[in-house]
Amino acid sequence: MATGRGWSEAVSEVAGVKLHLARAGNGRPVLVLHHDIGGPDRLDFYDSLAERFDVLVPHHPGYGKSERPQWLRGVRDVAVMYQWLLSGLGIERASLIGLGFGGWIAAEMATMAPREFHRLVLVGAMGLKPPEGDILDQAILSYIDYARAGFHDQQAFARVYGDVSTDQLVEWDICREMSFRIAWKPYMYNQTLPHLLGGVRAPALVVWGDDDKVVPRSAGERYAALLPKARLEIIRRAGHCVEMEQPEALNALVGPFIEQN
Amino acid sequence: MHLMYFTEQPMSAYPADEGRDFGATALMFSNKYFDPVAGSRLYNEYLEQYVYAEEMGVDGIMLNEHHNAPFCMHAKCNIFAAILAAVTKRVKIVLLGNPLPLAENPVRLAEELAMIDMISKGRLVSGFVRGGGQEQLAAGVNPAYNRERFEEAHALVVAAWTREGPFRWEGAHYQHRVVNPWAVPLQKPYPRAWIPGVLSKETIIWAAKQRYPYICLNTAIEQTKKIWELYDQAAAEAGYTAGPENRGYLLRMHVSDNEEKAIRNARQFMWMQGEFTGLLHPVWSAPSGYFSPDFRRAFAESVAGRSASPRARPSFEQQLKDTMIVAGTPKTVIPTLRRILEETRPGIMAIWGNDGSVTPEDAKTCIRLLGQEVMPALREIGKELGLNDPFEANAPVHLRYSTDIRQMPQAAE
Numbered sequence: 001m002a003t004g005r006g007w008s009e010a011v012s013e014v015a016g017v018k019l020h021l022a023r024a025g026n027g028r029p030v031l032v033l034h035h036d037i038g039g040p041d042r043l044d045f046y047d048s049l050a051e052r053f054d055v056l057v058p059h060h061p062g063y064g065k066s067e068r069p070q071w072l073r074g075v076r077d078v079a080v081m082y083q084w085l086l087s088g089l090g091i092e093r094a095s096l097i098g099l100g101f102g103g104w105i106a107a108e109m110a111t112m113a114p115r116e117f118h119r120l121v122l123v124g125a126m127g128l129k130p131p132e133g134d135i136l137d138q139a140i141l142s143y144i145d146y147a148r149a150g151f152h153d154q155q156a157f158a159r160v161y162g163d164v165s166t167d168q169l170v171e172w173d174i175c176r177e178m179s180f181r182i183a184w185k186p187y188m189y190n191q192t193l194p195h196l197l198g199g200v201r202a203p204a205l206v207v208w209g210d211d212d213k214v215v216p217r218s219a220g221e222r223y224a225a226l227l228p229k230a231r232l233e234i235i236r237r238a239g240h241c242v243e244m245e246q247p248e249a250l251n252a253l254v255g256p257f258i259e260q261n
Numbered sequence: 262m263h264l265m266y267f268t269e270q271p272m273s274a275y276p277a278d279e280g281r282d283f284g285a286t287a288l289m290f291s292n293k294y295f296d297p298v299a300g301s302r303l304y305n306e307y308l309e310q311y312v313y314a315e316e317m318g319v320d321g322i323m324l325n326e327h328h329n330a331p332f333c334m335h336a337k338c339n340i341f342a343a344i345l346a347a348v349t350k351r352v353k354i355v356l357l358g359n360p361l362p363l364a365e366n367p368v369r370l371a372e373e374l375a376m377i378d379m380i381s382k383g384r385l386v387s388g389f390v391r392g393g394g395q396e397q398l399a400a401g402v403n404p405a406y407n408r409e410r411f412e413e414a415h416a417l418v419v420a421a422w423t424r425e426g427p428f429r430w431e432g433a434h435y436q437h438r439v440v441n442p443w444a445v446p447l448q449k450p451y452p453r454a455w456i457p458g459v460l461s462k463e464t465i466i467w468a469a470k471q472r473y474p475y476i477c478l479n480t481a482i483e484q485t486k487k488i489w490e491l492y493d494q495a496a497a498e499a500g501y502t503a504g505p506e507n508r509g510y511l512l513r514m515h516v517s518d519n520e521e522k523a524i525r526n527a528r529q530f531m532w533m534q535g536e537f538t539g540l541l542h543p544v545w546s547a548p549s550g551y552f553s554p555d556f557r558r559a560f561a562e563s564v565a566g567r568s569a570s571p572r573a574r575p576s577f578e579q580q581l582k583d584t585m586i587v588a589g590t591p592k593t594v595i596p597t598l599r600r601i602l603e604e605t606r607p608g609i610m611a612i613w614g615n616d617g618s619v620t621p622e623d624a625k626t627c628i629r630l631l632g633q634e635v636m637p638a639l640r641e642i643g644k645e646l647g648l649n650d651p652f653e654a655n656a657p658v659h660l661r662y663s664t665d666i667r668q669m670p671q672a673a674e
Contacts, residue, residue, distance in 0.1 A: 176549035
């Protein structure tokens with residue numbers, strides 16, 4: 001199904017689960033993995049990427065329009081499903097862009113197949129226990145307060161989400177339930193991941209908003225220290241949802257990084 | 262009828278203003294406001310009242326537990342159950358109940374309950390609950406698997422009680438190399454299990470499929486009747502006809518020797534803003550995945566402050582009018598109770614007599630009047646209306662022990 005700006009929507013079946021997949025553009029394949037609160041299907045950041053890459057934006061299993069696998073128990077399971085999705089589509093040497101929770105999935109994927117990926121981009125990535133501070137616990141926050149915590153500037157939140165509809169609240173509840181199902185304890189990190197990041201061959205760009213209130217920057221510093229070929233970039237006037245709040249600044253970093261040979 | 266005394270064991274000695282300022286008296290309301298000196302006094306007062314309730318003639322003491330909140334200071338059902346097993350002689354010890362999903366080791370729970378049953382010489386009624394939403398957070402237990410854990414823990418507890426050990430358990434949420442507890446219940450096949458609840462249809466249907474009595478926790482009369490319709494239908498599908506022995510009702514009622522004092526003390530049922538679980542926080546009481554998807558939209562709206570919680574309660578005056586709270590002297594409450602019994606027809610009734618900061622003297626007056634005047638009258642009305650409890654009806658402990666079902670369907674566990 002074709003939608004605006006060259007985006008098409010399709011359903012891919014992986015492990016018996018129907019995954020929703022949006023795709024646009026040509027060039028190097030780029031898999032974009034969304035936040036734990038799902039995310040708007042269309043973002044300026046995605047459109048900018050699609051001007052130079054073949055961009056794939058799936059809904060995680062159990063989030064948004066993708067089916068919930070009742071058996072799914074961990075974020076590594078999601079990472080395996082995405083390896084399967086890419087191989088099923090015949091895609092090789094993809095680059096991964098992981099946003100927040102999606103960054104955790106991307107990091108797991110990179111450790112599983114160290115030679116497979118072209119570039120790894122982690123933006124405010126969950127997945128590691130922050131050396132200082134804790135990952136913000138959404139379980140004790142309302143859906144709106146948690147989504148708001150992802151922004152440095154509340155006007156940016158309003159631009160993206162407008163007046164939050166009840167449908168949006170229900171969608172956030174579905175996302176939250178799925179996050180609980182697979183990342184309840186330890187909350188939003190994997191204790192073994194830091195020991196495995198050393199094998200990743202792909203060059204990595206670790207990006208953090210200077211006002212990330214969801215994942216402490218110390219986690220970004222830890223990612224940058226553990227990944228063999230990584231650099232950490234801080235984007236100013238951005239919270240956790242950098243791609244929604246500072247899409248141009250993020251694109252200016254990510255575009256050239258993925259275009260490198 | 263089986264007539265029980267209940268109190269939430271309120272931790273009333275806390276600064277109420279601090280709770281109101283914080284906006285919630287649950288989960289995150291700091292325990293720096295808990296005063297263990299008052300706590301020690303209150304625990305001992307409650308214990309004294311339970312013993313007094315036995316002396317005054319109640320049939321059972323109903324116990325429950327909650328966590329991280331002043332509205333109930335009983336943090337482990339089995340602690341008071343064990344004490345009562347030793348210090349009382351006659352009353353049933355009715356746990357409504359142990360929150361199964363919170364148990365990391367249901368075999369250990371089965372052992373504790375078996376010990377209580379033996380020490381009490383077979384007086385345990387072992388109810389089970391899912392635990393409130395905020396309790397999942399307090400215990401760090403995943404709310405999204407609450408119902409799965411409830412059902413599997415129940416199956417494991419019953420297996421530990423009834424199957425000869427040693428055996429192995431390889432479940433979805435619980436795995437045990439060796440299940441072989443050297444403590445099994447005195448009562449056979451196992452202690453009666455009663456299931457309390459308020460809202461979830463799944464729990465009502467589940468209880469009916471097990472043939473476990475369902476105890477409506479202070480629901481309005483019309484809501485209670487709807488619950489029985491659902492229960493009766495599930496019972497019919499399971500192959501039996503439900504009756505009063507399958508039905509319980511918890512009522513908030515304070516009785517006193519004068520009307521005015523009774524009303525004043527009954528207002529204490531509203532001491533934490535009248536919410537069933539204190540001044541509750543909409544997010545903490547409804548973590549994602551805890552409630553049935555049927556309620557997803559309703560809770561999403563209440564969490565965002567756009568509507569009242571589906572569990573919200575009316576004003577004190579309205580609750581008096583709707584007989585969700587009853588107050589008066591024995592003489593004035595008995596006709597009201599007759600109407601409630603005629604309408605809801607329970608074989609089991611729990612009276613939640615005292616809450617908040619009712620004085621120990623007034624609490625004991627209430628217990629005395631309940632035991633010596635109100636309950637005897639209720640027993641007579643119960644006889645007249647044919648409200649037999651599970652003991653009188655000799656009801657099977659579980660569907661699988663039914664003798665009145667020709668073709669036994671499998672209980673869903």
